[in-house]
Amino acid sequence: MERLRHDDPPQIGPYVTLARFDTEDTAGTVPDRRYIARSADGDRTVIVSIPRIGVGPSRWAVEAEEARRFSIPGLLPVAEVGGTAGFPWQAAPYVPALPLTVVLTAKGGLLPESAVRSLGAALAQTLVTAHAQGVTHAGLSPSAVLLTADGPRLACFGAIRAAAPDGEQRAGLPGLDPGSLAPEQAQGGRPRPLGDVYALGAVLSYASTGHTVPERAELPLSLRGLVTACLARDPAVRPHAHQILAALTSSATTAIPQVTVLDSAAPFSLPARVVAALARQSADVLAAELPIPTALY
Numbered sequence: 001m002e003r004l005r006h007d008d009p010p011q012i013g014p015y016v017t018l019a020r021f022d023t024e025d026t027a028g029t030v031p032d033r034r035y036i037a038r039s040a041d042g043d044r045t046v047i048v049s050i051p052r053i054g055v056g057p058s059r060w061a062v063e064a065e066e067a068r069r070f071s072i073p074g075l076l077p078v079a080e081v082g083g084t085a086g087f088p089w090q091a092a093p094y095v096p097a098l099p100l101t102v103v104l105t106a107k108g109g110l111l112p113e114s115a116v117r118s119l120g121a122a123l124a125q126t127l128v129t130a131h132a133q134g135v136t137h138a139g140l141s142p143s144a145v146l147l148t149a150d151g152p153r154l155a156c157f158g159a160i161r162a163a164a165p166d167g168e169q170r171a172g173l174p175g176l177d178p179g180s181l182a183p184e185q186a187q188g189g190r191p192r193p194l195g196d197v198y199a200l201g202a203v204l205s206y207a208s209t210g211h212t213v214p215e216r217a218e219l220p221l222s223l224r225g226l227v228t229a230c231l232a233r234d235p236a237v238r239p240h241a242h243q244i245l246a247a248l249t250s251s252a253t254t255a256i257p258q259v260t261v262l263d264s265a266a267p268f269s270l271p272a273r274v275v276a277a278l279a280r281q282s283a284d285v286l287a288a289e290l291p292i293p294t295a296l297y
């Protein structure tokens with residue numbers, strides 16, 4: 001979390017903003033402007049989001065409302081939506097959380113292979129559930145993956161759909177991580193489940209190598225074939241989410257098996273430095289005093 005700046009709203013809906021959720025060096029790849037905020041009576045603390053400048057607020061509001069309707073384990077739950085047609089917002093209950101981009105900084109390096117596999121399995125399980133319900137997340141990227149003490153939570157639902165309507169170029173739009181954007185979606189194609197698979201491959205690459213567009217030789221040997229398959233330019237040759245889950249939770253890690261029965265995702269444990277960073281964030285939020293709001297957003 002970072003201090004508020006002069007261009008940050010002091011209040012969003014009923015919530016007084018306390019701090020920026022994202023750091024300055026990672027905010028450019030986040031499709032939302034995210035804040036830690038608290039109700040005026042001090043009873044509720046939330047992660048509240050508003051659209052980035054340049055994103056159509058009406059499209060963003062549609063995606064926020066869709067996210068509120070879903071109850072999918074592993075998605076960051078959207079508990080409230082509000083605002084006006086020009087200035088919508090959404091809020092999720094606050095839990096200490098760090099974006100994957102910040103986790104690598106807090107750890108001081110890349111995640112170990114075992115942690116990458118567990119993270120990937122948890123995210124794949126979330127996508128399996130979403131895709132089975134006919135839901136495409138369309139916003140997965142390193143900044144959308146929030147690590148908590150209870151496992152990862154996937155935020156930024158519908159970011160690709162909010163950035164531009166189908167049929168319009170999305171490549172280069174602010175807030176969309178180019179390395180996580182499937183080629184067909186960059187060209188304006190409708191977001192579909194195999195686009196989520198591409199983005200998951202980019203996230204696994206980022207956790208393993210520090211960037212979303214890897215050289216094949218950089219990837220851990222046991223993940224190389226899987227990540228490369230996820231990042232195939234042709235969506236028809238990418239694996240499905242249930243195949244990724246099976247590959248990450250099985251001992252045969254070099255192949256993508258054809259399965260119909262889902263295995264449970266492996267438990268995810270956080271490195272000690274990341275646990276310490278989460279504890280510091282929690283302490284800072286608890287100690288934060290409500291400023292006196294001067295305007296409503």
